[in-house]
Amino acid sequence: MNQIATHSNIKFHLTVPEQVVLLKSRGMTIADDAVAEATLVRLGYYRLSGYFYPLRKTQPRGKLGRQDEFQVGTSLELVECLYEFDRELRLLVLDAVERIEVAVRSDIAHRLGQRHRLAHEVHSELDSKFCNQVNPRTGQTAYEDWAERLNAVLRRAQKEDFVKHHSAHYGGRMPIWVVTEVWDFGLLSKFFAGMRYKDQSYIARKYGLNEAKYLVSWLRAVNFVRNVSAHHSRLWNRNIIERPGFPPSQPHHYLHHLTGNDQAQTRVYGTLCVIKSMLDRIAPQYGWTPRLIDLCARFPVSDLVDLQAAGFPGDWREMNFWK
Incomplete structure (x- = not known):
């Protein structure tokens, strides 16, 4: 039987203001919420997420991937420049x-x-x-x-x-x-x-x-x-x-x-x-x-x-x- 993804294992939709709040909660510096929202509308959160990745904190030794939190000094301006x-x-x-x-x-x-x-x-x-x-x-x-x-x-x-x-x-x-x-x-x-x-x-x-x-x-x-x-x-x-x-x-x-x-x-x-x-x-x-x-x-x-x-x-x- 084919496994069909359910709502429980798919990420929730976030509004653009909620995306800004999420980025801030993970340590990203955002100087102007309105400018950040315009950037996310223009480029898309998911497209930018590939540029977020190298700016996220590394996992402890022995674990693969990156943490959700950003390294100190990460800003949305830097992401957009990348x-x-x-x-x-x-x-x-x-x-x-x-x-x-x-x-x-x-x-x-x-x-x-x-x-x-x-x-x-x-x-x-x-x-x-x-x-x-x-x-x-x-x-x-x-x-x-x-x-x-x-x-x-x-x-x-x-x-x-x-x-x-x-x-x-x-x-x-x-x-x-x-x-x-x-x-x-x-x-x-x-x-x-x-x-x-x-x-x-x-x-x-x-x-x-x-x-x-x-x-x-x-x-x-x-x-x-x-x-x-x-x-x-x-x-x-x-x-x-x-x-x-x-x-x-x-x-x-x-x-x-x-x-x-x-x-x-x-x-x-x-x-x-x-x-x-x-x-x-x-x-x-x-x-x-x-x-x-x-x-x-x-x-x-x-x-x-x-x-x-x-x-x-x-x-x-x-x-x-x-x-």
């Missing part, structure tokens, strides 16, 4: 991802299109494991899963002129340099992972990587932070599930400081390094790095939170990579 920093960081990430997405689409189209116009439909042009190994959980190959997602995207894009043109004149089939235009970053990263090793390696070398597996992991990591950012979710101190991998030695890229640094790799800093490294190859004069540095210089000043929670090493601004 939120605004994170919002600007997400916008900066999305701006960079657009350029990376377009560039890698083009890389794939040029590499495979010169061999076969419909390379994305021809299994012999792709990795055999991607095309033939059945996932026992889904009953399909990774390629079949990918193709289903592509078809769903194409159905949503039927009003696009180039899609209508190919539907009317070519039965809906598109050469790879056309179909890449409808790919989102998820389709892009999954397709790249399913390409033949020699094709992956050819493109990876463009980004200064001698092993294709690192670019596979980079695209997955960028896709993860892209999705977090596009859904307006908290990014700055989030655990990055799709962590990027780094070669053990990359002195010409100055990425060696990330090797073995779990905090950097599992937080957004590692993926920001990936984004910077790729943009340095794609659009070196774009100016994305100075904008990131400027944003980080405006991180809220507080003894309670710092950029190290986002994986930034304490001396990151002194590194050649960021100069």
